[in-house]
Amino acid sequence: MSQKRSKGEPPPKLSLESAGDGKMDLPVSGQARGLDDHRRYVVAIKVARPGYEPPGITVRARAGASVLTAEASGAALKELAEDPLVVSISVSRPLPLIK
């Protein structure tokens, strides 16, 4: 990430990018960094058909009939987003203690 702006450095100016995939639920910090095709991700996935197990992922657990947890590469997740039976994909996000 960048260093603090030095004196005289111009203010930030936005340049537009293509929007992320509609099914992918990432925190904005994750969107800023993007998915790495070769990296392994842990995700929660919601499927449209109860019991459906999408290809290309390793299912770890099920929470009810339509939500499952899984591992997949970034490339596999991008393909998963094209699966019509996949409703949404949420890459795991940090959960600190409430204290």
Add this chain to the structure above:
Amino acid sequence: MKLENVPSTSMDPRLQCLADRSRRGFRPAATAAKDRGEIAVIARVKDFASWQAMTEVRTHQPIATVADGVIVTGRIPISRVEAVRAAAGVLSLKPAQPVRPTLEATVREIRARKQDLPQPLAGAAGKGVVVGIVDFGCDFAHRNFRNADGSTRLLAFWNQGGTAEGPGSPFGYGRLYEKAEIDAALGKKDPYEAFGYRPGPAAHGTHVMDIAAGNGRGTGVPGVAPAADLVFVQIAADDVPWSGPDVVGRAFGDSVQLLEALRFIFDRAGSRPCVINISLGTNGGPHDGTSLVEQGIDALVAEKPNRAVVIAASNSFADGIHAAGTVAAGGQVDVRWEVAAADSTENEMEIWYSKDDEFGLEIIDPSGASAGSVALGQSARARDAQGQTQLFAAHRKADPNNGDNVIGIFLAEGAPRGVWTLRLTGRTVVSGAYHAWIERDDDGQSSFPAPQDNSHTLGSISCGKESIVVGSYDAHRSDTPLSWFSSAGPTRDGRHKPEVSAPGHDVWAALSESGDGSTRMSGTSMASPATTGTVALMLSAAHAGGLSLSIAQIRTALATTARRMGGAVAWDARYGEGRIDALGAVQVVSQQVAAIAALAGPAAPPVLERRRTPRAPVARGRAAAPARAAAKR
């Protein structure tokens, strides 16, 4: 030494001792509560008027009406102790006792002590129920989690961050310890070393588990459901791709591994009733229960009856992390975001608005210069001279889980500090309402400038439809004030959460690595396990009576028996339906058990069949709860 005879009375032995010392010239020192030579007493008298009429008694206070009179307090000269005790109308007189730093205040205030609960249910005390704790730091060696023979009360302990040994790790990771392994470690000189795990001093999870279900063997005062069996999961974060040193805040667990922790505990409970406590959360998210982790929690709870998940509301009430408003068609609203000059961390904000609306977004930096605009459906990035991201904005159309639109703003460490402005313009407006949350950052929390809207400050996973969310109040004060930190509802879609509140202020409970000590902690993390224990009492009573409870019945019983504050007639954004009442909630269950027994008649079917018998619904509406009238007294 030679024993000396003193006059024998039926007086409390400690009062006898004080009276004897008074005869010998002893005068107790003055304190904040009394003058020199006085003692504070608690008495049971036939009527308060006669107590007031006694000239020896100072600062008379009625406390509660009981079957044969009134419980009162007062201060009396020590030389008059015997006379007051002998007065007509004084049924009992005892000296005030120093308050030990224990869980007493919690269990007394929520009416969960053994003597508060109806027999024979009091004996159940959570028996037959699995209490699951997902947290950090489990002191398996503390005496409050051990049986009389020294063995553990834990059925299992899964340390998600531990190194897997063999094929037994749930979902292929972490270290699972079974009861036999824990017992073996407890037999060693240093059980932590034998176990290969230390909870850490003053571990949060130890404290939380004690409130819910400690048995008091170490600290002297049991938690709410002391006979429950225990399963603990020490949650850990997977290699979350943005959890490096530059992640916002510090990650301790993660959303996927939380779902797996719940799956593990419910599976381990099997057919037994099970309630799980969670004290995790951040600030972001849709706050309408549609995040996948919340949908997953709801689905797990709904799989079977006799299950519940209880979650802390969060401690963000005073953090200035929420803003809300309405954008008119063609109008503009500026959402200002203050990042302190000394804040060297990343910062994130989310703005959620209706799927029926379309807003324009312009981002203005602290110098007042426009960084540019991001239309609905676009993302944009600003880089510094070195090409590194300073600012990222995503204006996303139709979130896949709820269809609403969401703006996410990410400020990198090097982004300018000061007050940023997010200018929202109403392009297409049906509702116009928006809510914004700044993500939690324990190393440098940015905030909305004053005046702040502290409503809707529930945690990121505390807005589900089936979970029970708990706010915090102070049980040490008679007016049970809200804890200053306790987050407020409702959810973004207007549902009433938190459902209830419980003691979470200055709670004394088990201190890890002390053997039998206790320590003080405050937070909704402490309120949540009091409610978890209460649900365990309900499930235990139902189980003993052959009754199954759906999550709807559990939620309704808790809500309808909760004690509202100050004559409130409606749900409160921070107290919820009110202060939990363990006695009232258990009574609702016992009435259901009795109703089923009455319906079944003399030829009652076996208990297992009765569990399948259709039940009359738990009475809805506050006035319908029989325990409520008693609770108000």
